Amino acid sequence: VMMHQPRIVVIGAGMAGLGAATKLKELGFTELTVVEASGQAGGRIAKTNIGNAWVDSGAQYIHGASAENPVYCLFKKYSLLNQVPEEGKSTFHRNNEHKVNEDFAERVYAAGERIIRHRGSSTEKSIGEHFAEEAHAVAESWQDDEKDVQSILALVGKDLLVDTGASDLHKISLASWQYYINMGDDLNVEGYVVQQQPDLPKERLLLNKAVGKIEWDGSFSDMEGRGYPVRVVCEDGEEILADHAILTISLGCLKARAATFFSPSLSSEKMEVIEKLCFGNIAKIFLEYEQAFWASDVRSISLIWDNDNVASISTSRAEWLRYLQLFTVMRPKEKFGNILIAWCPGDVADLVETMREEELSSAITEHLRLFTRNPTIPPPRTVLCTQWCSNSFIRGSYTFIPVGIDGKVMDILAQPLVGTKNPSKALQVLFAGEATMKTLYSTVQGALMSGHREAERLARQYDRTAPPAGHCDTVKKDLGVCHVPQ
Numbered sequence: 001v002m003m004h005q006p007r008i009v010v011i012g013a014g015m016a017g018l019g020a021a022t023k024l025k026e027l028g029f030t031e032l033t034v035v036e037a038s039g040q041a042g043g044r045i046a047k048t049n050i051g052n053a054w055v056d057s058g059a060q061y062i063h064g065a066s067a068e069n070p071v072y073c074l075f076k077k078y079s080l081l082n083q084v085p086e087e088g089k090s091t092f093h094r095n096n097e098h099k100v101n102e103d104f105a106e107r108v109y110a111a112g113e114r115i116i117r118h119r120g121s122s123t124e125k126s127i128g129e130h131f132a133e134e135a136h137a138v139a140e141s142w143q144d145d146e147k148d149v150q151s152i153l154a155l156v157g158k159d160l161l162v163d164t165g166a167s168d169l170h171k172i173s174l175a176s177w178q179y180y181i182n183m184g185d186d187l188n189v190e191g192y193v194v195q196q197q198p199d200l201p202k203e204r205l206l207l208n209k210a211v212g213k214i215e216w217d218g219s220f221s222d223m224e225g226r227g228y229p230v231r232v233v234c235e236d237g238e239e240i241l242a243d244h245a246i247l248t249i250s251l252g253c254l255k256a257r258a259a260t261f262f263s264p265s266l267s268s269e270k271m272e273v274i275e276k277l278c279f280g281n282i283a284k285i286f287l288e289y290e291q292a293f294w295a296s297d298v299r300s301i302s303l304i305w306d307n308d309n310v311a312s313i314s315t316s317r318a319e320w321l322r323y324l325q326l327f328t329v330m331r332p333k334e335k336f337g338n339i340l341i342a343w344c345p346g347d348v349a350d351l352v353e354t355m356r357e358e359e360l361s362s363a364i365t366e367h368l369r370l371f372t373r374n375p376t377i378p379p380p381r382t383v384l385c386t387q388w389c390s391n392s393f394i395r396g397s398y399t400f401i402p403v404g405i406d407g408k409v410m411d412i413l414a415q416p417l418v419g420t421k422n423p424s425k426a427l428q429v430l431f432a433g434e435a436t437m438k439t440l441y442s443t444v445q446g447a448l449m450s451g452h453r454e455a456e457r458l459a460r461q462y463d464r465t466a467p468p469a470g471h472c473d474t475v476k477k478d479l480g481v482c483h484v485p486q
């Protein structure tokens, strides 16, 4: 009897899919196909051209600069760790006649961060509720103008909306990070512009090929009469037969299509998790200027709104500019030129994605002139807004955990679909992706490690053991990451 290599189809070539494929190859699996709906690999790691520079439209920071973090290790291995100098200044402006005392603002901001970074374990309470209580107490205790303190603290809350992609702090569970692994400080690198090229000789990476359906627990035969339990049906009509499929599409995509994507259907337990977990959105508006109107040592510009209220940090489309409070400077200048990023959360992100560039340009210019009291700020030469929500193969930014839900449900999402007919091919559809990692969701390393996890799960079924991984020194083979020439 000829022993066949199992055929494995990986769906999605984001970090999770590429991580799974690379690990499978390391484990000796050779019959691999990666199917990707869009025209390139990378998923939510993507670059776009603005001015003379490449910028990250997706992931930008390394969340955790330590050997524990496989993404940090990849950067290190390929000598891409050109860290951005941290000594840059945060600056603050406000929309009334008073100037901001920057030291004071920094101190209040830091106090706000201490409150909001609190990691509760009560799934019944929201970050918004917790923040409102504690921030009020802090504001009252401050000797200076309580109202000023409130509006600076509100900045902290608004910035957390950007971090989570949510529209309302009252929607996010206070226990969001109860299982989280802290891998260390964030690292702002000169660009996440690495390009994933799965270097898998015998395998194929099929681009521009969207999967429309997965049929499993079946019995499908190819031309040679070999039988497979899984049939992956692409939207162009092509059918790919496989022993196993690893699905890595985003939670947003699962929400949109899980009801019709699987045959047999998903369990109601799994469907409920897909429904209940939230998929947020953020937008980055890149603003490229002829000349910088900020000082060369500035790394961020924050806008403080009078009358912002710590008790209700919740976006409103009608007042979308109120949620454009944070601008970061792309550094170093020699590499990027004069580019600011305006960050928008939740449904404000959904909104700005649909606005015309001229509309954004004039509204933001007026906004900046008002706050900086500098009527000579020119409009940006180029405006470019990311479109993660409108991208039908992504549909948002990343996962967050709503009030009332325990992060453990991500384990349910990660459970494979097990076939009933053939014990040796029992693991049929496996789930990876950022949303399946309660310890690291919403990050690049979470996606990567989820791919590794599923590859290893399959390997165990075939009694293959995985080489040790994770630490910078022990990473032997990994993604074929190569630097994009600038």
Ligand SMILES: Cc1cc2nc3c(=O)[nH]c(=O)nc-3n(C[C@H](O)[C@H](O)[C@H](O)COP(=O)(O)OP(=O)(O)OC[C@H]3O[C@@H](n4cnc5c(N)ncnc54)[C@H](O)[C@@H]3O)c2cc1C
Binding pocket: 011, 012, 013, 014, 015, 016, 017, 035, 036, 037, 038, 041, 042, 043, 044, 045, 057, 058, 059, 060, 061, 062, 063, 209, 210, 211, 212, 248, 249, 250, 253, 282, 283, 284, 386, 388, 393, 394, 396, 397, 398, 432, 433, 434, 435, 441, 442, 443, 444, 445, 446, 447
């Ligand atoms: C704006 C933004 C900023 C971010 N910043 C950071 C950061 O600074 N640091 C950080 O660690 N993380 C950041 N993240 C999060 C990080 O990018 C993601 O967690 C991670 O890249 C997700 O990888 P993934 O493989 O799980 O999913 P994805 O990257 O979404 O990959 C899934 C792939 O599946 C494909 N696909 C979808 N549907 C189909 C289909 N039907 N058939 C075939 N293929 C399909 C998609 O095209 C995609 O390529 C950011 C994300 C965004 C959007």
